[in-house]
Amino acid sequence: MADKRSDLKKVIMDTKTLPTLPNVIHKLNSLSDNDKSSVQEMAKIVSSDQVLSARILRLANSPSYGFYRVSTISNAMILLGVNVVKSLALSSSIFAIMEKDSVGLWEHSLAVGVAANLIARKLSLPECEEIATAGLLHDIGKVIISLKCPEAEKDIVKLASERHLYTMEAERETIDTDHAEVGGWLSKSWFLPDKLSEPIAFHHDVATSVNHRIKTAVVHMADILICASGFGSSGDRFVPPIQKIAWDTLKLNEQLLAELVEEIEDKLVEVQNFSLEMMSD
Ligand SMILES: [Fe+2]
Ligand SMILES: [Fe+2]
Known part of the structure; x- marks a missing residue:
């Protein structure tokens, strides 16, 4: 199994065919x-x-x-x-x-970027722009998997739907890694700083983030709130639960959450317009 994973890492990270910034x-x-x-x-x-x-x-x-x-x-x-x-x-x-065929994922990513920025500002965190960028990029591993392993991607989608799994779980069963880890590998090859690569690599497992846990927790929250809003499509049919460690790290409460949900809803109208604008080229 370990061999399969490292073979796959080589395929995915083959720089000759890896998108460059x-x-x-x-x-x-x-x-x-x-x-x-x-x-x-x-x-x-x-x-x-x-x-x-x-x-x-x-x-x-x-x-x-x-x-x-x-x-x-x-x-x-x-x-x-x-x-x-x-x-x-x-x-x-x-x-x-x-590419234009993953509009749902693009809209999801854009909205998570916007929501992450909003949460960071609301909590008066430093480096809101970096947090927004991490939000925009958080699911980039999904793009790489579908680019590099289109066959495996079909199996992942099929497995997730047949067994009602989260995409993450289906990815692990199929390719022995997941889009968060792949996103982490990609960030390294793009030489992104840790404050971006950690939230990308650990947005589904906030506890593993050590140096940038607050940023990771914000991206995690933004991801879940956008899934719950029904805006765009992350590929998951169920909204994943909020991890307790993220909630605690950000010192959230019900009142703050309700305000955030409302502010995000308002902002999504603008995100929709921006997304249409980008696609009209
Ligand atoms: Fe994700
Ligand atoms: Fe996501």
Whole structure:
């Protein structure tokens, strides 16, 4: 069994066929670590990517940002804010990797990103943007499994439906690993920092996260609240339970949860519009 798993790891992680994050993301990330980087510098990097530039201009000119007329990338970045531009860059490239036939999973991922951001802000946590990014990427392992092992993926779906299992359980039985672990492997090959790779790798097992348990707990909660909302599709037909350790780590209570559920519901309308916008290309 151990051999099967390590063989599979080789297949899945074969870098020749593994999707790569576009250079523009790496460049934007390296700039943001340096406080002195100006909007002009970022605008220069973004301008080198035509598709991304077009999306940013379209978003900046959309009615939700008022009726400004914006014709340059640097003005668009001032209007939208650097973080919006960064998450747009990341989500466009993740969307490109996900392909158009996994719209349900794309919508689920986008909504978990948004919900994670909302929870982090509500709890006044530091690094809300990173938490949102981890939420956006949390199920990326599912994309890799379906890309690299399409036959196994069919077996996983069949097994989960026949025996009423969670996708995780069916994955373990079929390929001896699961999408969270695969997502962790991928994060390493993309050189993502631990604060992103831990929530991705442990979003179904918060207790295993040691260094970034709070971020992991937020992504776990966001995942479950979005499953329960019925928005998008994670592939699971049942809503998984909230792990007690996540609840305790975030010091949640019934009142806070009720407020969060309501705020997330309101936000999902915007997420739906954004998702339609991305798909219209
Ligand atoms: Fe998951
Ligand atoms: Fe998920």
